[in-house]
Amino acid sequence: MLKVPDHQVAGHQAGHGHPGPLIDDSGRFYKPLQDDDRGAIEAAFYTSFSSNTRVPDHIRRFFPVFYGTKLLASDGSGQWPHLVLEDVVSGLSHPSVMDVKIGSRTWYPEASEDYIQRCFMKDRKTSSLDLGFRISGLQLYESEESGLWKPDRKLVQHLSADEVRVVLKKFVSSNSPIDPNLNPDCSFASSVYGGSSGILAQLLELKSWFEDQTIYHLNSCSVLMVYDKKKELKGESSDAKVKLIDFAHVTEGNGIIDHNFVGGTLLFDKVHLRYSYQS
Amino acid sequence: MLKVPDHQVAGHQAGHGHPGPLIDDSGRFYKPLQDDDRGAIEAAFYTSFSSNTRVPDHIRRFFPVFYGTKLLASDGSGQWPHLVLEDVVSGLSHPSVMDVKIGSRTWYPEASEDYIQRCFMKDRKTSSLDLGFRISGLQLYESEESGLWKPDRKLVQHLSADEVRVVLKKFVSSNSPIDPNLNPDCSFASSVYGGSSGILAQLLELKSWFEDQTIYHLNSCSVLMVYDKKKELKGESSDAKVKLIDFAHVTEGNGIIDHNFVGGTLLFDKVHLRYSYQS
Incomplete structure (x- = not known):
């Protein structure tokens, strides 16, 4: 059950044929890859960071957990690759x-x-x-x-x-x-x-x-x-x-x-x- | 006995009617005030800093001692105001x-x-x-x-x-x-x-x-x-x-x-x- 996040305060939103981020009930945040260099750079960063053994665990906790990428169908923009991340405000109502x-x-x-x-x-x-x-x-x-x-x-x-x-x-x-x-x-x-x-x-x-x-x-x-x-x-x-x-x-x-x-x-x-x- | 310093590696030198820095035998460095805002700003800084009680002594030692300003006659440019500072390489031959x-x-x-x-x-x-x-x-x-x-x-x-x-x-x-x-x-x-x-x-x-x-x-x-x-x-x-x-x-x-x-x-x-x- 994907829905539009309530508590996004900055960053890109849906519009101009580009999907916005989504969340699910299990605490995951789906961030559409930007369709230029930026998307590729961000995906590469999460991939590198999540497997980099030089990053200590006490630092890792300051970054959203990365669950890979996923193609999601999005209204008006077909299949679109998303980063699957920890939803950092999951469980908080306000x-x-x-x-x-x-x-x-x-x-x-x-x-x-x-x-x-x-x-x-x-x-x-x-x-x-x-x-x-x-x-x-x-x-x-x-x-x-x-x-x-x-x-x-x-x-x-x-x-x-x-x-x-x-x-x-x-x-x-x-x-x-x-x-x-x-x-x-x-x-x-x-x-x-x-x-x-x-x-x-x-x-x-x-x-x-x-x-x-x-x-x-x-x-x-x-x-x-x-x-x-x-x-x-x-x-x-x-x-x-x-x-x-x-x-x-x-x-x-x-x-x-x-x-x-x-x-x-x-x-x-x-x-x-x-x-x-x-x- | 004023002379041109041997060990200046950067900053302004004499030329275009503007005097260069001088040193004396007693370990003082005479820096001509630049004739625009910069001279006034630097003089104001040294004046403020040298009397600012919020600056701890262990930090003060990282700044040249300031002895005030002095008018000096300089070839071709008449009397010119100089900052009188500690010569930080005084006593070192090389x-x-x-x-x-x-x-x-x-x-x-x-x-x-x-x-x-x-x-x-x-x-x-x-x-x-x-x-x-x-x-x-x-x-x-x-x-x-x-x-x-x-x-x-x-x-x-x-x-x-x-x-x-x-x-x-x-x-x-x-x-x-x-x-x-x-x-x-x-x-x-x-x-x-x-x-x-x-x-x-x-x-x-x-x-x-x-x-x-x-x-x-x-x-x-x-x-x-x-x-x-x-x-x-x-x-x-x-x-x-x-x-x-x-x-x-x-x-x-x-x-x-x-x-x-x-x-x-x-x-x-x-x-x-x-x-x-x-x-």
Whole structure:
């Protein structure tokens, strides 16, 4: 029983004869391969990564499990190859989700000049250049009655550095993210960002691997941060988690550290997340 | 008694009615202020930094001591304001010196569009983009007879990532850096790069401060690495040291980490320097 995912906050959707992603009941996410280089690159990355014995298990858990590829019939576009992946929000009815595109630079030398120029301008117009990342999608649980708040993607992507800081606070606040008169209370910051298994600790673990690994350069990839605000409101553990997604622009590391990726995790680490839950 | 410094490997020199730097016998370095924004920015940085109580002493030692500014008469250009700084190679007769410009990006949002475009192209044509730094000047002690080897700056700046790795090995090798038939022996790698007071340890100390500090963004600044190969050849300690120089493009941090700078130190840390003295 395949259906359209409810909680996708960024990335491609169905349209223009191209299928969108699907999910099933068993926790799998079906991502249509993009029909240019990007599809091939992403499939190659998942294939390489899932069998690469140099990747330690404690790092592997930050990536969606890869179950191979599958041809699926899709309305209007016939049979289409899909990546079969772990659905990282499976089982959560109202997850708060933030998609953060990592790197002050989303282009890379191997890309086309046209792509480089487009990314270059976008990185400068968004918080990427200043902060080393930009929010590229967002969904926040508001309340039982109001459900989920999903601001417009274009608006989210073009938030300034200061606005991004506010969103990082809203992400872990119990009060309404919409009401402009309410200051985010950061009620859940210490449990979601902080603690030995919180998002900050997970990002630090990722960062320390990236300070060593020279296998992959994860250009233009995203960190997805997910937790269940409903559980937090009830005082239960929300299992805050971090998953890396979107590998359509991965290149080989060739013995060189992905300093652009590390730069992005840095800011989360030292300034923003700590800030958010300490102040 | 002012004279032209022998061991300047990068940066501006005298010409076109503009004076070059001078040194005296007491270990001071006189750097003419550039006659546009850059001079004012660099003077403001040294003034701010030298009196900033938030900068810890163990970090301060990585910056040249600042003694204020002074008007000096200079041939052909009348009185000219100079920064009076510590001469970081004072007392060394034949220092091996490497000037490493830090950052995969040498431009910054506040700069002019013209400057941004020029830097953008140069960063892509040099090792900056790949490695997060480029060598911008180099002088290696060869032998008593041959003296110092100072390759052409333009060539040095445009070395590829692989060529940079070779230079990092040559920098700490006892055999001739010029002879293409000799593989660098890395004889001094463990004493110059390694050890508790070696260059790697110093860079790590700098890096950890940069992972926290959000006061300054040191755009387009250089790490100068200096040691006395003659002493190493005699089995004496060469006092390898690291100094940051060139602050004509510093901007305010505004609470944001200088991830571009950290990215550059990363590579030195984890890959290149260790590589050089372990293999």
